[in-house]
Structure formats: C-alpha cells, structure tokens
Amino acid sequence: MRQPFVAGNWKMNGSRESAGRLLEDLVRNLSPGNREVAVCPPFVYLADAMRVLKGSEIALGAQNVSEEESGAFTGEVSATMLQDFDCAYVIVGHSERRALYGETDEVVARKFMAAVRTGLRPILCVGETLEQREEGITDKIIGEQLDAILGVAGVHAFKEAVVAYEPVWAIGTGQTASPDQAQAVHAMIRSRVAAADDTIAAGLRIVYGGSVKATNASELFAMEDIDGGLIGGASLDAESFLSICQSAESAGHQ
Numbered sequence: 001m002r003q004p005f006v007a008g009n010w011k012m013n014g015s016r017e018s019a020g021r022l023l024e025d026l027v028r029n030l031s032p033g034n035r036e037v038a039v040c041p042p043f044v045y046l047a048d049a050m051r052v053l054k055g056s057e058i059a060l061g062a063q064n065v066s067e068e069e070s071g072a073f074t075g076e077v078s079a080t081m082l083q084d085f086d087c088a089y090v091i092v093g094h095s096e097r098r099a100l101y102g103e104t105d106e107v108v109a110r111k112f113m114a115a116v117r118t119g120l121r122p123i124l125c126v127g128e129t130l131e132q133r134e135e136g137i138t139d140k141i142i143g144e145q146l147d148a149i150l151g152v153a154g155v156h157a158f159k160e161a162v163v164a165y166e167p168v169w170a171i172g173t174g175q176t177a178s179p180d181q182a183q184a185v186h187a188m189i190r191s192r193v194a195a196a197d198d199t200i201a202a203g204l205r206i207v208y209g210g211s212v213k214a215t216n217a218s219e220l221f222a223m224e225d226i227d228g229g230l231i232g233g234a235s236l237d238a239e240s241f242l243s244i245c246q247s248a249e250s251a252g253h254q
C-alpha cells in the first residue's frame with residue numbers, strides 16, 4: 001500500500017508574517033491520518049518553518065536545490081544546506097524552472113542526484129505543454145523527462161523519490177486534468193519505471209499537480225495510480241490545503 005502524499009508548493013508567495021501564520025494554522029489543525037503532508041516554502045522562510053514544524057506531522061521541503069555541493073556558485077543553495085534546516089524533500093524540475101530558468105532534463109537529473117546523494121527525497125516534476133498534448137506527444141515528452149533521470153540516477157534512486165505529474169496547461173490556470181486524463185499519464189509513468197524495476201514502480205508515489213482544489217481533490221485521488229497531490233495556489237490557504245490533505249486519506253492504492 002502506497003502512503004498518500006500531499007505537498008504544498010508555495011512558490012514565491014507570502015511574507016514572513018503570512019508564512020508563519022499559515023504554518024501555525026496547519027500545525028494546529030491538521031488531524032492525524034494515514035497520509036504524509038509536506039510544505040515547500042521559499043528558502044528564506046525555511047528557518048522559521050523548521051521551528052514551527054518541529055515535532056509536528058508536517059515535513060519540510062524546498063522548491064529548488066543546486067546541483068553542486070559547495071563553492072563559488074553565487075545565489076545557489078546546496079542539498080546539505082537544506083538538510084541543515086530539516087528539509088526532507090526538495091522539488092526538482094518544476095515546469096516553471098524548466099521554462100523560465102532554462103533547466104534542461106540534464107540539469108534536472110543533476111539536481112535529482114544532488115538531492116539523493118545527500119539523503120533528501122526529490123519530488124521530480126514532469127509534464128507536457130498544451131501544444132505537446134495537442135500534438136499527441138505527451139507520452140513521448142514525459143518518457144524523455146523520466147529517461148533522463150533514470151539514465152543518470154538509475155532506477156534505485158526512485159525508491160526515495162516522489163514523481164509529480166504536472167501538465168503545464170493545468171498549472172495556475174484553473175483548468176485541471178480530468179481524473180481519466182491524469183490517470184492515463186500516471187499509469188504510463190508507473191509502467192515506464194516498472195520496465196526498469198517492478199517493485200520500485202509498485203511502491204513509487206506518483207502525485208498530480210495542476211489546479212488541485214478542495215473541490216476536485218477527492219475525484220483525482222480516487223484514481224488507481226494517483227497517490228496524492230502537489231498543490232500550488234490552494235496550498236496558500238490553510239482551510240483549502242487541510243481539506244485536500246483530508247481527501248488524500250482515501251488515496252492509499254496498492
């Protein structure tokens with residue numbers, strides 16, 4: 001049974017004050033349950049988050065990591081530094097990083113490796129653009145994104161990873177993939193990993209991201225290969241995020 005996973009990607013939002021309030025609300029109101037919950041605030045709020053989340057059920061993650069271990073890399077943050085702040089997870093390959101900051105599959109693979117080497121669990125984002133979906137090359141694009149990581153890191157590195165399917169056309173647009181559309185891609189991802197290792201694929205958590213809200217989370221999470229969500233906008237509102245976490249309770253799939 002895969003334990004459902006819900007993570008909030010706060011992106012570049014909020015202030016120190018609003019971040020603190022949100023964290024406290026989450027810690028106070030998250031009821032115990034069979035799902036894992038994580039939040040990924042901006043780097044500069046990780047220290048505050050570490051203090052508020054200490055002893056709670058909520059894990060901490062970051063939104064990005066350097067592929068390098070240390071040195072003259074101005075503006076970068078290493079995986080070891082993230083561990084210093086109790087980060088358990090780190091998002092790699094988010095489509096915003098790929099599209100706006102030129103992160104190629106190769107760069108994403110190196111970031112994935114930097115995380116795994118250090119014992120951080122990568123949340124690897126994959127997904128197609130609207131043009132690619134309309135061209136009918138969704139499976140090809142996502143296959144290439146996965147192969148780039150599998151080729152460099154090897155399938156064993158996926159034991160510790162979470163994969164997030166985030167169709168680019170569904171991110172921040174209010175347009176969610178239908179449960180059937182998402183399920184089809186999740187099943188494809190799992191079978192791609194299964195071609196390298198059946199057992200690792202069966203245990204791999206594949207979560208969906210892209211306009212997940214309190215109102216559509218349950219139907220998405222009910223699908224066989226959807227093991228939770230990576231939540232953007234709705235993770236900035238405690239009530240919505242807590243409700244999505246609650247919906248994930250029933251998402252434990254074999």
Ligand SMILES: O=C(CO)COP(=O)(O)O
Nearest residue numbers: 009171172210211232233
């Ligand atoms: O990009 C996302 C999470 O990483 C999804 O963002 P939204 O939930 O705001 O569409």
